[in-house]
Amino acid sequence: MDSKKVIEGIPASPGIAIGVALKYEKLKPKITKKELKESEVEAEVERFLRAVERSKNELDKILKLAIEKLGLEGAQIFEAQILMLGDKTIIDKITERIKAEKLNAEFIVNDEIEKYIKFMQSSDDDYLKERAHDLEDLKNRVIRNIQQEKWLSRFDSSRIVVAESLTPADTILFSRNQVLGYAIDIGGYTSHTAILARALKIPAVVGLKDASKLIKTGDVVIIDGYKGLVIINPEQSVIEEYQDKMKRAIEIERKLEQLKSLPAETLDGKRFTLLANIELPDEVDEAIENGAEGIGLFRTEYIIENGVIPDEDEQFEEYLKIAEKVYPHKVVIRTFDIGGDKIFKDYHRESNPFLGWRGIRIGLDKPDILLTQLRAILRANTKGNVMIMFPMVTSIEEVRQAKKYVELAKSQLKDKGIKFVENVKVGVMIEVPSSALMAKEMAREVDFFSIGTNDLIQYVLAVDRGNETVAKVYQEFHPAVLRLIQFVVESAHRAKIPVAMCGEMAGDPYATILLVGFGLDELSTAPKNIPKIKQIIRLIKYKDAKRVSKRALIFKTQDEVKEFLNKELKGIISEIEI
Amino acid sequence: MIIKEVEIKNRTGLHTRPAAMLVKLASKFKSDFFIEKNGMEINGKSIIGVMSLAAEQGSKLILKFIGEDEEEAAKAIVELFESGFGELSELKEENKNGQQEGN
Numbered sequence: 001m002d003s004k005k006v007i008e009g010i011p012a013s014p015g016i017a018i019g020v021a022l023k024y025e026k027l028k029p030k031i032t033k034k035e036l037k038e039s040e041v042e043a044e045v046e047r048f049l050r051a052v053e054r055s056k057n058e059l060d061k062i063l064k065l066a067i068e069k070l071g072l073e074g075a076q077i078f079e080a081q082i083l084m085l086g087d088k089t090i091i092d093k094i095t096e097r098i099k100a101e102k103l104n105a106e107f108i109v110n111d112e113i114e115k116y117i118k119f120m121q122s123s124d125d126d127y128l129k130e131r132a133h134d135l136e137d138l139k140n141r142v143i144r145n146i147q148q149e150k151w152l153s154r155f156d157s158s159r160i161v162v163a164e165s166l167t168p169a170d171t172i173l174f175s176r177n178q179v180l181g182y183a184i185d186i187g188g189y190t191s192h193t194a195i196l197a198r199a200l201k202i203p204a205v206v207g208l209k210d211a212s213k214l215i216k217t218g219d220v221v222i223i224d225g226y227k228g229l230v231i232i233n234p235e236q237s238v239i240e241e242y243q244d245k246m247k248r249a250i251e252i253e254r255k256l257e258q259l260k261s262l263p264a265e266t267l268d269g270k271r272f273t274l275l276a277n278i279e280l281p282d283e284v285d286e287a288i289e290n291g292a293e294g295i296g297l298f299r300t301e302y303i304i305e306n307g308v309i310p311d312e313d314e315q316f317e318e319y320l321k322i323a324e325k326v327y328p329h330k331v332v333i334r335t336f337d338i339g340g341d342k343i344f345k346d347y348h349r350e351s352n353p354f355l356g357w358r359g360i361r362i363g364l365d366k367p368d369i370l371l372t373q374l375r376a377i378l379r380a381n382t383k384g385n386v387m388i389m390f391p392m393v394t395s396i397e398e399v400r401q402a403k404k405y406v407e408l409a410k411s412q413l414k415d416k417g418i419k420f421v422e423n424v425k426v427g428v429m430i431e432v433p434s435s436a437l438m439a440k441e442m443a444r445e446v447d448f449f450s451i452g453t454n455d456l457i458q459y460v461l462a463v464d465r466g467n468e469t470v471a472k473v474y475q476e477f478h479p480a481v482l483r484l485i486q487f488v489v490e491s492a493h494r495a496k497i498p499v500a501m502c503g504e505m506a507g508d509p510y511a512t513i514l515l516v517g518f519g520l521d522e523l524s525t526a527p528k529n530i531p532k533i534k535q536i537i538r539l540i541k542y543k544d545a546k547r548v549s550k551r552a553l554i555f556k557t558q559d560e561v562k563e564f565l566n567k568e569l570k571g572i573i574s575e576i577e578i
Numbered sequence: 579m580i581i582k583e584v585e586i587k588n589r590t591g592l593h594t595r596p597a598a599m600l601v602k603l604a605s606k607f608k609s610d611f612f613i614e615k616n617g618m619e620i621n622g623k624s625i626i627g628v629m630s631l632a633a634e635q636g637s638k639l640i641l642k643f644i645g646e647d648e649e650e651a652a653k654a655i656v657e658l659f660e661s662g663f664g665e666l667s668e669l670k671e672e673n674k675n676g677q678q679e680g681n
Contacts, residue, residue, distance in 0.1 A: 080594045080629075088605075089624035116630040119618070123632035127593055131629055311589060 007208050009183075011228035012194035014528055015203030015253075016246040016578075017181030018239060022159035023217040024170070029143045034104040045098050048105040049091075051145035056085055058141065065172045069199065071285075077192065078169065080134045085142075106143045113139040127305065137167055160221045164212040166193045175200055181223035183211045183230045190280055190302075198286055198528075205230050226578060249578045256531035256576070260291045264534045270542035272516065274534055275332075275524035277502055281318060284325040287527040291534060294329035296450065296524025297389070297502040298322060300373070301338050309336075309369060312376045319380035330385045332450065332500075332524075333377050334429070335363055335370065337391035354464065359392025364401055374409035377424075384421040389450060393428045393435050399445045402426075429502070430488050431455035439488045443495035450524070451488055453503025457481050475558040476505050482514065482552055482561065489518045500524055509576055510565055512536040517549025532576045539572045580643040580652045588662035591634040596663040601625045603658055609645025611655070622655075 036044055059082055066075040090112065097108045113135060120132035158178040164185045166174070171193050182204035187193055189206075197204035203225030205211075215221060215232055222231040222242050226249075231238060264272045275296030276287030287295060303310055303318055310318075322331055339350070339358040350356035363370035377388055390402050406426055413420060430436050431452030443449065457474060458465055460481055465474040475481070485501075492499035500522035505511045507525030509532050515523060516537060523533060548568050555561045588596060604611045604623045611622035615637060620627030622641070633639060639659075643652045 083594060083598050084626050084629075087601075087624050087626045089621050090626050093621075093624075113626070116626050119630035119632065125591070125632055125634060127590075128629065128632050131594070135626065308589060 005232045005234065007211055007214060007230045007232070009205040009208035009211070009228050009230065010187075010189055010194075011225055012184075012187070012189055012191070012206040013182075013197035013202060013204035013225050015181070015201065015223075015225045016242055016249050017160055017203045017223040017225070018242055018246065019158055019160045019180040019221065021162045021183075021215050021217055021219045021221045023212060023215060024161050024163040024166070024174075025212075026140065029106070029140055029147060031106050031110045031143065032104075033107045036098075036102045036104060038102070041099055041102055044105050045095055047146055048094060048098060048109065051105070051142050052085070052091060054145045055138070055141045058145075059085060059169075062169045062172055065176070066169075069172060069175060069196065080131055081138050081169075084135060084138055106146045109139065109143055109146065133167070137169070160223060162212055162215045162217075162221070171196050181221075181225070182206070183208055183215065183221065183223055185209055185212050190283070195280075195282055195286075245578055252576060252578060256535060259531055259534050259538070260289075262534070262538070264537045266516065266537055266540055266542040266545065268541045268543055270516075272520075272537055273522040274530050275500070275502075275522055276527045276530060277524050278527070281322040281325060283527065284322060287530075288326075288329075290527040290530040292329075292527060292530055294385075295322070295326055295331040296500055296522055298331050298333045300334060300336055304336070304338065307344070309372070312372045312379075315373060315376035316379045319377055319386070320382070323380045323383065323386050327383050327385050330387060332387045332389050332427070333380075334389045334391055335360070335373055335377075338362070354458070360390045360398055360402060361392065363390075363405075364398060367405060370402075370405050371409050371412070374406055375413055378406075378409055378413060378420045379418060381421045381424050384423070386421075387425040387427060387448070389427045389429060389448075391429045391452070392432060392455075393430075393442075394432045395434065396438065396441060396445060399428055399442065403445070429455075431459070431503075433460050433484070436460075436484045436488050439491035440494065443492050443497050446497065448497050449488060449492045449499040450522075451485060451499065451501040451503060451520075453481070453485075453501060453505040456484065456503065457505075460484060476508065476511065477552075477558045477561040477565070479553070479555055479557070479561065485515075486518050486549070486553060489520055493519060498522065507533065509533060509536050509573060510562075510569065513540055513545050513565070513569065513572075514549045514552055516540065516542065517545035517547070517552075535576050536572060539575060544568075580648045582641045582643075582652055582656050584639050584641060584656060584659040586633050586635050586637045586639070586659070588664075589635055591637065592628055592631060594629065597625050597628040599663055600628055600655070600658060603654060604651070607643075607645070607647050607651035607654075609643050609648040609651045611651060612642040612644075614640040614642070 063075055063078050066078060094108050094112050097112065098105055117132050117135050120128045120135065123129060158180050160181045160183060161174055161179050162183045166184060179202055181202060182193060182197055184193055184206045185208050187206040191206060194204060194206055203223045205223055205225060205228050208230060211230055219233050222234055264274045273293050274291065275294045276292035277297040278287055278295055279299040279302050303315060319333060337359050339353045339356065377386060380386055388406065393399055403426060410422060425447035427446050427448035427450060429452045430439065430449050435442055436456065457476060461473055461475065461478060463470050463473040465471055489499050498521040501515060501520050502524040506523040507529035512533050525533060552561050552564060555564065590596065601623055612619050613622045613631060615631050615633055620631060622628060641655060
């Protein structure tokens with residue numbers, strides 16, 4: 001295969017699509033300056049006002065569709081555009097200018113609105129820069145309506161939509177058509193397009209950087225939403241290969257779909273709990289849809305925008321939203337796990353941020369930040385389904401200190417007469433070797449553990465997995481890693497506390513048999529992984545898993561472990577692998 | 579004409595919602611209302627204008643009211659700024675707690 005024909009991005013929505021590309025470009029409307037005769041002015045003003053009216057109708061329609069597809073909350077992304085289109089002052093100003101300057105409507109609209117777009121764009125504030133996009137969109141919508149050109153948002157046959165970016169409005173409008181897949185230059189796993197694509201079960205790859213430059217309308221394109229690949233004009237053999245994959249994928253998805261309401265139980269009746277890791281309240285539906293029995297890791301970092309930490313009330317509202325959505329299941333809320341550079345603008349750059357000022361260290365050094373968040377979390381625990389988890393814990397002292405702050409936050413709330421469920425479980429992430437090695441003692445200090453394998457492996461093996469030069473040193477199945485995990489689980493159980501895993505390993509089907517055998521009580525992973533992991537659990541015996549995990553601990557290298565696992569998992573992995 | 583100076587106290591500055599609140603209140607009065615920031619002046623009854631001021635927490639704004647009900651308008655709008663667009667009540671409590679913690 002020609003390597004130029006395969007582009008790699010972020011797998012945003014699982015599935016495979018093969019089809020003809022439709023490049024979606026919003027052509028900037030052509031604007032010419034035209035002088036009007038006195039007799040034409042009145043009609044021109046009419047033309048402008050009708051365009052505003054039509055734009056309003058369009059936006060209303062988009063809003064309605066958005067509420068249908070995304071729910072009320074999701075539809076809030078259209079709030080700014082709708083408010084801006086209702087700006088009577090600007091509409092009057094434009095009307096006056098058309099009359100006074102005797103120039104065509106689109107020229108005046110462009111001239112007038114562009115000023116404001118420029119102001120917003122020049123701001124340092126990311127939020128306002130986003131609004132500049134909104135206003136630009138709105139301006140183009142009105143101008144198009146003045147020129148009475150229809151936007152391309154409906155097409156007749158099935159297409160793979162390729163675009164540099166899609167606004168939420170575009171994505172919503174496209175969802176009325178037969179979209180086979182999306183290939184988008186920008187965006188990440190939690191961008192609006194990605195969340196929407198997953199909700200609509202349309203394969204999507206985002207973050208492709210130059211897909212819209214490399215792909216032309218009419219090209220045949222394959223979207224691999226599992227691996228995050230886009231293949232342009234593939235050879236017949238590749239198409240056939242993917243057609244097979246697609247058939248298999250559909251078959252497997254259908255099988256997994258049937259598992260949704262079944263428990264994660266081994267053939268010999270041992271029950272496990274599968275939870276979801278999420279970072280936005282909007283992802284809860286997706287998690288439940290995939291069979292999650294709660295949220296095992298709710299990352300709270302998303303709430304920090306431009307280095308500004310929202311106040312207690314705002315945080316409370318976010319946490320409450322998720323606690324209520326998840327109820328009667330539980331949600332484990334992790335306190336901020338970020339580096340100092342993310343919240344303090346003047347904070348110096350660290351030469352070694354992974355070993356620097358981050359996670360609970362910041363919370364303990366800046367108790368105001370920690371207490372505010374703890375109060376917000378406690379208040380959100382109106383139904384008793386919220387748990388608190390501290391990241392990056394390295395010592396017993398830190399745990400004790402952090403727990404003191406939980407008590408302090410409680411008494412502060414009580415002093416204010418605020419009601420909340422006082423009995424809240426407090427746990428820690430085990431992601432630093434020291435806390436793993438101290439697990440026996442640590443287990444007596446907390447209500448639960450959650451093993452964060454990404455950081456744990458990174459710290460145990462002293463390897464930055466983001467660094468490609470050393471990436472192969474990062475070994476999930478390194479015997480040292482497995483031994484540590486086993487020790488943590490055993491220590492937790494000796495102290496009679498549950499232990500979960502919320503790292504990527506929890507979502508790796510090859511690791512499931514080991515984790516089951518070690519006796520992890522809960523596995524928490526990205527929502528899309530849950531059905532696969534459940535399937536594996538339902539295909540194995542606990543008895544066998546125990547034997548396998550015990551055997552795995554005696555190997556000396558990752559290769560030996562992997563070879564052994566491959567043998568043991570023969571006939572099982574093939575049930576889920578596409 | 580009445581001229582007032584205010585400082586943005588709420589955390590988010592004049593983002594969509596506070597801007598909408600401000601415009602809605604200003605539109606209830608007959609008086610013209612202008613906002614000036616760093617030499618740029620916009621019509622305070624225009625949400626696009628207000629948002630494009632990019633007024634963040636701590637920004638100082640000059641408000642101008644011209645018209646028959648300018649006194650009432652000035653009073654109501656300055657109050658809205660003072661109240662931090664409803665975002666502030668909790669902040670005060672927090673500062674108190676923060677100070678206790680520092681001791």
